Amino acid sequence: MKNVTDTIFYVGVNDHAVDLFEGQYVVPNGMAYNSYVVKGEKIAVMDTVDARFGEEWIKNIKKTLGSATPDYLVVQHMEPDHSSNIGLFMMTYPNAKIVSSAKAFNMMANFYGNNYPDRQMVVQEGSTLDLGGRTLSFVGAPMVHWPEVIVTYDDKDKVLFSADGFGKFGALDVQEDWACEARRYYFGIVGKYGGQVQALLKKASALDIKVICPLHGPVLKENLAYYLKLYDTWSSYGVESEGIFIAYTSVYGNTKKAVELLAQKLKDYGCPKVSVADLAREDMAECVEDAFRYGRLVLATTTYNADIFPFMRTFIEHLTERGYRNRTVALMENGSWAPLAAKVMREMLSKQPNITFTENTVKILSGLKDNNLTEIDALAKELCMDYIALHEETANKSDLKALFKIGYGLYVVTSNDGKKDNGLIVNTVSQVTDNPNRVAVCINKRNYSHDVIKNTGVMNVNCLSVDAPFSVFENFGFRSGRDADKFAEVDFERSDNGLPFLTHYVNSFISLKVEKYVDFESHGMFICTVTEARVLSDRETMTYNYYQANVKPKPNTEGKKGYVCKVCGYIHEGDLPEDFICPLCKHGVADFEEIK
Numbered sequence: 001m002k003n004v005t006d007t008i009f010y011v012g013v014n015d016h017a018v019d020l021f022e023g024q025y026v027v028p029n030g031m032a033y034n035s036y037v038v039k040g041e042k043i044a045v046m047d048t049v050d051a052r053f054g055e056e057w058i059k060n061i062k063k064t065l066g067s068a069t070p071d072y073l074v075v076q077h078m079e080p081d082h083s084s085n086i087g088l089f090m091m092t093y094p095n096a097k098i099v100s101s102a103k104a105f106n107m108m109a110n111f112y113g114n115n116y117p118d119r120q121m122v123v124q125e126g127s128t129l130d131l132g133g134r135t136l137s138f139v140g141a142p143m144v145h146w147p148e149v150i151v152t153y154d155d156k157d158k159v160l161f162s163a164d165g166f167g168k169f170g171a172l173d174v175q176e177d178w179a180c181e182a183r184r185y186y187f188g189i190v191g192k193y194g195g196q197v198q199a200l201l202k203k204a205s206a207l208d209i210k211v212i213c214p215l216h217g218p219v220l221k222e223n224l225a226y227y228l229k230l231y232d233t234w235s236s237y238g239v240e241s242e243g244i245f246i247a248y249t250s251v252y253g254n255t256k257k258a259v260e261l262l263a264q265k266l267k268d269y270g271c272p273k274v275s276v277a278d279l280a281r282e283d284m285a286e287c288v289e290d291a292f293r294y295g296r297l298v299l300a301t302t303t304y305n306a307d308i309f310p311f312m313r314t315f316i317e318h319l320t321e322r323g324y325r326n327r328t329v330a331l332m333e334n335g336s337w338a339p340l341a342a343k344v345m346r347e348m349l350s351k352q353p354n355i356t357f358t359e360n361t362v363k364i365l366s367g368l369k370d371n372n373l374t375e376i377d378a379l380a381k382e383l384c385m386d387y388i389a390l391h392e393e394t395a396n397k398s399d400l401k402a403l404f405k406i407g408y409g410l411y412v413v414t415s416n417d418g419k420k421d422n423g424l425i426v427n428t429v430s431q432v433t434d435n436p437n438r439v440a441v442c443i444n445k446r447n448y449s450h451d452v453i454k455n456t457g458v459m460n461v462n463c464l465s466v467d468a469p470f471s472v473f474e475n476f477g478f479r480s481g482r483d484a485d486k487f488a489e490v491d492f493e494r495s496d497n498g499l500p501f502l503t504h505y506v507n508s509f510i511s512l513k514v515e516k517y518v519d520f521e522s523h524g525m526f527i528c529t530v531t532e533a534r535v536l537s538d539r540e541t542m543t544y545n546y547y548q549a550n551v552k553p554k555p556n557t558e559g560k561k562g563y564v565c566k567v568c569g570y571i572h573e574g575d576l577p578e579d580f581i582c583p584l585c586k587h588g589v590a591d592f593e594e595i596k
Helices: 051-065 086-092 102-112 178-204 224-235 254-268 284-293 310-321 341-349 370-383 385-390 400-405 448-456 470-477 544-551
Strands: 008-010 013-015 031-033 036-039 043-046 072-074 097-100 120-122 128-130 135-140 150-154 159-161 211-213 241-248 274-278 294-304 327-334 355-357 362-364 411-416 421-426 429-434 437-444 458-464 492-494 500-502 506-520 523-535 562-565 571-573 592-594
Touching (some): 051 086, 097 102, 178 284, 241 284, 241 310, 254 274, 254 294, 254 370, 274 284, 284 310, 327 370, 362 370, 400 437, 400 506, 437 458, 448 458, 448 523
Parallel strands (some): 097 120, 241 294, 327 362
Antiparallel strands (some): 008 036, 411 458
16 A cells, blocks of 8 residues: 555555546556545545445555544545445445535435435535544535536645546556646546636645645655646646647548648747647547647648548547637648638637637648648748747847837836846837837836846847736736746747847847936836847737736625726725835826726
């Protein structure tokens, strides 16, 4: 038996007989069905295991407890691979009670014809169970990934029993990379419920968690920030890895040839990873995983019966079922007399949130022609625009179209104080002349960056694009560079002036040298010349209105009286002093509105 802690023990089982998990997911390394014993003055067993392993599981419990007997069976999730041995447990331990949610007890009666009404303990969000010397607290996790799910927190050893969350394919007696099979498991099984996972992560952030015990896969004890960050990325439909995924089908080999040419072009133009999958021959779940892993997807297929090839249709349906969003999609089609594949694929994905289709589409008529080579090259350049701009050898550092990105938008201004990089959010950047090119940047004097730039005379202006999440504004806008390292977890490169520029969520950046400073009492205006300008993408610039309507979370003002900051959502209850400054974003009373 494996000890999770001195008083929490693993009593689960490994299954190497299963070939398809849930009847559809290939599991070459089997599955683990996890169960745990939590010992205080009283004893709780966390969940059961698959029906085929009931006797082995009971044997594990008895070996762990010796002559002691459990007082409670906590059922967090009613899926049969975790609940099938409830009856065996209740028969083996006739004095034990079942602890679960009301919905789970309803399901229990439906699955097994008995929900043990005389031995029930119904719990919900906020309920606790005192084991003597330790308390189990229950947190609702509906639709992660069934409606009855609860997760459980042990306050003594700081352990989160996470139900199916943080699970993975594979038995525990096989060594393999966690992320690969956890990613495939997440997007295959939980992926549709990103919003619900986000809600659970928010609840979990309030807990002091040292260990995570899932119902599948290994117990997680070290580097929990890594696992939590991945789950946050996956459940918010963010991009995990830089690269491009190409999913294709090909009947006679011509579409495959076009895909191979495109893949090589993408590599030539600096794409760090190109993943290619033949949908007719590869595991569909692996393909779905890669589509969510990368930020750019190429779909290449043939017109088939005035529709698209069946494997491609199935693949796209898998994506839309799981809420595919926040991605750039390129299309390649092949057809002999009436090509329709691009139209069908576009229609299938057009209702998904924040899908950007490339301007270039490759249209093949049976076999590759010279014009197709030109189309493939143009598509590769469009998909790799930012990679081309990020590399010293290929970047156009005098691309003054970067100035066209300036509007009444939101920007990250980066600088360096001689010891560390810094950045802040500004909304006042404007081009004042075009010969020579002059740009004005206005910064509040309270901001640390103001003093840094006044001393150094250089800065970079990063033009945020509409895909920038709220976390960018939290990082650069709601804390001070005086006491925070804002680049600790940010991907960036350096421009010729040595300052950082962002590689994600921006469509361009401009390096500026200060030529003149104008004092406006509360703010300082820096009049600058442009020393470098790069365009990284064609995504729209983030405007102040777009941020307000689509990015900034709506503050919960229900039942509160006072004022709310229109910039960051901070709520100040009571009267608002004339000289009040928002403690988060440092904006003054002009940016507050009364709660009504």
